[in-house]
Amino acid sequence: MKISIIGVGLIGGSIALKLKQKGITEYIYGIDNNSIHLEEGLDLNIIDEKANLEDGIKNSDLIILAIPVDTTRTLLPKVLDLVSDNQTVMDCGSTKSGIVEMVRNHPKRSRYVAFHPMWGTENNGPKSAIAESFSGKAGVICNKEESAKDAFTLVEKIVYALDMHPIYMNAKDHDIHTAYISHISHITSYALANTVLEKEREEETIFQLASSGFSSTVRLAKSHPEMWVPIFKQNKENVLDVLNEHISQLRKFKSALEKENYEYLGELISNANKIREILDK
Amino acid sequence: MKISIIGVGLIGGSIALKLKQKGITEYIYGIDNNSIHLEEGLDLNIIDEKANLEDGIKNSDLIILAIPVDTTRTLLPKVLDLVSDNQTVMDCGSTKSGIVEMVRNHPKRSRYVAFHPMWGTENNGPKSAIAESFSGKAGVICNKEESAKDAFTLVEKIVYALDMHPIYMNAKDHDIHTAYISHISHITSYALANTVLEKEREEETIFQLASSGFSSTVRLAKSHPEMWVPIFKQNKENVLDVLNEHISQLRKFKSALEKENYEYLGELISNANKIREILDK
Numbered sequence: 001m002k003i004s005i006i007g008v009g010l011i012g013g014s015i016a017l018k019l020k021q022k023g024i025t026e027y028i029y030g031i032d033n034n035s036i037h038l039e040e041g042l043d044l045n046i047i048d049e050k051a052n053l054e055d056g057i058k059n060s061d062l063i064i065l066a067i068p069v070d071t072t073r074t075l076l077p078k079v080l081d082l083v084s085d086n087q088t089v090m091d092c093g094s095t096k097s098g099i100v101e102m103v104r105n106h107p108k109r110s111r112y113v114a115f116h117p118m119w120g121t122e123n124n125g126p127k128s129a130i131a132e133s134f135s136g137k138a139g140v141i142c143n144k145e146e147s148a149k150d151a152f153t154l155v156e157k158i159v160y161a162l163d164m165h166p167i168y169m170n171a172k173d174h175d176i177h178t179a180y181i182s183h184i185s186h187i188t189s190y191a192l193a194n195t196v197l198e199k200e201r202e203e204e205t206i207f208q209l210a211s212s213g214f215s216s217t218v219r220l221a222k223s224h225p226e227m228w229v230p231i232f233k234q235n236k237e238n239v240l241d242v243l244n245e246h247i248s249q250l251r252k253f254k255s256a257l258e259k260e261n262y263e264y265l266g267e268l269i270s271n272a273n274k275i276r277e278i279l280d281k
Numbered sequence: 282m283k284i285s286i287i288g289v290g291l292i293g294g295s296i297a298l299k300l301k302q303k304g305i306t307e308y309i310y311g312i313d314n315n316s317i318h319l320e321e322g323l324d325l326n327i328i329d330e331k332a333n334l335e336d337g338i339k340n341s342d343l344i345i346l347a348i349p350v351d352t353t354r355t356l357l358p359k360v361l362d363l364v365s366d367n368q369t370v371m372d373c374g375s376t377k378s379g380i381v382e383m384v385r386n387h388p389k390r391s392r393y394v395a396f397h398p399m400w401g402t403e404n405n406g407p408k409s410a411i412a413e414s415f416s417g418k419a420g421v422i423c424n425k426e427e428s429a430k431d432a433f434t435l436v437e438k439i440v441y442a443l444d445m446h447p448i449y450m451n452a453k454d455h456d457i458h459t460a461y462i463s464h465i466s467h468i469t470s471y472a473l474a475n476t477v478l479e480k481e482r483e484e485e486t487i488f489q490l491a492s493s494g495f496s497s498t499v500r501l502a503k504s505h506p507e508m509w510v511p512i513f514k515q516n517k518e519n520v521l522d523v524l525n526e527h528i529s530q531l532r533k534f535k536s537a538l539e540k541e542n543y544e545y546l547g548e549l550i551s552n553a554n555k556i557r558e559i560l561d562k
Contacts (some may be wrong), residue, residue, distance in 0.1 A: 107404040118492045122557075132302045138489050167489055181490045185498040188473045192466060193553035198460045198530070199523050203559050208419050208448055209462045209562055211399045216497050217466040222557040225550035229543050236538055242480050243535050249472040249479070250528050257521050260511050269506035274325035275405075276503040278484050279491055 004063045005058035006075065009043040010121065011092050012066030013129025015162065016046045021131050022161045029056035040126045056084045062154065065091040070230035073102045080108040088151040090115045090158070094178060095170035095234040096142045104280035110148040113155040115173060116140045116178070117164060122222035132163075133245040139164035142171040179238035184246055186220045186228060187239070283346045285310040285337035287356065289322040290401065293347030294374050294410025296443065297327045302412050303442045309330040310337035322407045327491070339362045341433065345427035346372040354383045361389040369432040371396045375459060376515040377423045377452035394436040395452060396414035396422040397459070399447060403503035413444075420445035423452040460519035464529055467501045467509055468520070 001024060005012040007111050008030040018097045019025045030047030032038050041047040057063055063079055065072050067263055080103060089112045094222040100114050121128065139159035145154050159166045169177070196218070200206050232239050256265040282305060286293040289311040300306045311328030313319050322328040338344055344360055346353050353374045360370055361384060370393045374380050381395050402409065405437040420440035425433050440447045450458070477499070481487050513520050537546040 019406055034463055089437055097499055108554070118490055119394055120492065120494060122494075136490060140490070177486055178482065180477055181487060181495050184476060185473065185495045187531070187534050188469055189498050189555040190550055191527060191534060192469050193535075193556040194530045194549065195465060195523060195527040196461055197552065197555060199526055200399055200458065206556075206559050207464060207562060208446075209399055209421070209458055211401065211418060213401060213403075213501050214462050214466045215472050215560055216500050218560070219497050220494050221553040223550075224554065225547040228550055229547045232538060232546060233541075233543055236541070240535065240538050242476060243531065243538070246472060246476040247528060247531050247535065249470070249475045250524065250531070252475075253468050253472060254521065254524050254528065257513060257517055260514075260517070262514055265513060266477065266506040266510045269471055269504075269509055271478065272471040272502040273505065274478060275474040275487075275499055278487050279496055279499070281488060 001061045002027045002029070003060055004031055004051065004060040004080070005047065005070045006031045006053070006056075006063065006065045007067035008047055008126050008127045009033075009034045009066060010124050011117065012064065012128075013041060013046045013066060013126035014131065015066065015092075015117075016041075017129055017131035018134065018162050019158070020045075024158070024161045028058060031056045033163070037126055039065050044126055044129070046126050046129060049280070050067045053079070053167070054082065056213050061087060062158070063087065064087045065093075068227050069093040069095050069099065070233050072099055073234075076112065077106055080106050080112060083108055085111065085148075087111060088113065088154045090155050091248050092117055093197070094120075094182065094231045096174045098234040099142050100146070109146060110150055111149045113144070113151050114142040115155060115159070116142070116174065118182070120223075122219055124224055133256055135163040137164050138167045140167045140169055140174055142169055142174050144168055151254050159191065165188045175235050176238050179242050183235060183239050184229060184242045186223060187232075187243060188246065189218055189220035206239040282306050282342045283308045283310070283340055283539055285312055285332065286328065287312045287334070287346045287360070288348035289313045289315075289328055289407050290347060291405050291407075291409045292398065293345065294322060294327045295412065295414040296327070296345060296373075296398075297322075298412035299415065299443050300439070301326075305368070305439070305442045310341060318407055325407055325410070327407050327410060332407075338368070341437070342368060344370045346369065346370070346374075346393065347509045349372040349508050350376045350380065350515050353380055354373065354515075357384055357393065358387055359391060361387050362390055364392050366392065367427075368392060369394065369435045371436050373398055373403075375512045377390035377455045379515040381424050381427070381452045385427075389419065390427060392432055393424070394428045394432050394441070395423040396436060397423070397455065398443065399463070400417070401504075402501055405505055416444040418445050419448045421448045421450055421455055423455050425449055425494045431495050436544055456516050457519050460516050464512060464516060464520050465523045467504060468513075468524060469527065470499055470501035473504065474499050520552045552558040
């Protein structure tokens with residue numbers, strides 16, 4: 001199977017490495033506006049050839065979009081314009097409603113499968129790509145009833161080849177759940193970084209005192225705005241909903257401290273501790 | 282050198298393992314109210330003998346308190362009551378002002394060195410102890426002018442034996458910086474866990490969709506209230522100060538989203554990205 005990867009970055013690169021390792025594909029075309037990423041992709045044996053959009057698509061059985069969600073919305077209809085009923089298109093966007101909405105009435109809608117791998121890091125570019133990235137994580141497929149059977153089956157095969165377990169959801173539910181579980185973590189982490197940068201004017205002190213705990217909590221704050229502004233924009237209502245809840249949860253800690261109600265503070269912490277059972281089960 | 286470790290848990294256990302590995306000590310007494318931790322400490326070769334407070338201290342050159350900051354405040358004066366001018370006492374508490382204040386006028390004050398290793402995990406108990414925990418991290422020594430020269434020199438030797446680099450601060454500054462860099466991360470993480478638990482009622486969905494990013498941001502939320510309520514209590518003013526800033530930083534994200542000011546949202550994120558240069562330098 002020949003594959004075009006549109007966006008030879010962290011996600012596209014990691015998918016390419018894994019699918020090559022699994023023997024799923026014998027040839028990968030890399031399509032990217034960033035010529036450095038294309039060269040790096042060739043050097044790292046992530047892609048076999050750089051291509052323009054038309055040539056890459058023409059020669060591929062599967063086209064994978066691994067670009068920010070705003071450019072996914074713009075580019076996906078153009079990609080679908082170019083495919084036949086023997087080709088399949090999938091994306092990797094972290095939001096899904098806006099993207100599926102964009103192509104709802106496209107004559108080639110059924111060739112597209114909406115996908116979101118629940119993995120990412122704060123890094124970007126093909127040099128950060130890792131074949132084992134996705135192992136054990138969830139691969140969400142949305143609105144599968146809108147995809148042709150063979151297109152869906154192919155993407156499901158890709159999900160298993162990535163060592164992910166597929167989860168099926170409608171796009172609207174996906175965006176609610178990811179706002180709760182993924183998008184809010186990023187805002188928390190960005191706001192924490194800004195808090196520390198505002199309060200702690202001595203960068204050297206941050207560097208010296210930063211423990212593994214701080215580094216862990218603030219890790220996502222390294223994630224780039226090019227990827228995340230479009231996600232927050234496309235998932236605005238759900239993100240605002242959970243952000244309001246988060247501010248109200250922080251206010252509970254504030255109130256417990258101000259009132260010196262340490263019993264309540266302990267209850268808030270004990271409640272938070274429940275996340276251990278859920279994550280470590 | 283013989284050492285008493287008061288509190289055979291994550292921190293005390295990790296210190297013991299490392300100091301044994303480095304050949305700094307030939308015998309460690311374990312003192313703990315938790316008899317299970319003492320047995321585990323013996324089994325894991327973290328301690329050589331369990332002891333009561335009086336016997337342990339009597340036979341030790343160095344006494345290390347590795348217990349929550351509230352019990353450190355209570356126990357430290359009693360420990361100092363029992364030591365001679367040939368013995369040294371250090372603690373590992375995450376707050377320092379309240380503790381040094383407690384023994385400011387103690388006749389044996391100079392035998393005590395206020396210490397805080399900038400390392401911890403969300404786990405506890407001797408089974409979580411790791412010899413290499415502290416490598417490369419900062420070991421903060423506070424108010425060193427209040428300690429006898431030989432006591433200070435011994436603790437500095439311990440800091441180097443733990444492969445930490447010593448930093449010297451007064452206790453008041455320590456508590457401000459740790460509020461900014463360590464304590465707020467914990468509140469952020471607790472509040473994030475509570476937010477997700479409140480919004481996402483399907484625990485199975487949290488488990489299934491949790492990516493490495495979410496797990497990283499919420500990791501500290503697994504930390505126990507027995508350790509953290511006393512820290513927040515003793516560092517109340519500084520924690521409230523930085524918590525107010527954090528809530529105001531989150532409000533900026535909220536406002537940018539509500540007003541659909543995506544340029545400003547991008548600026549907030551770009552500013553947060555600066556943490557990468559500081560942490561990865």
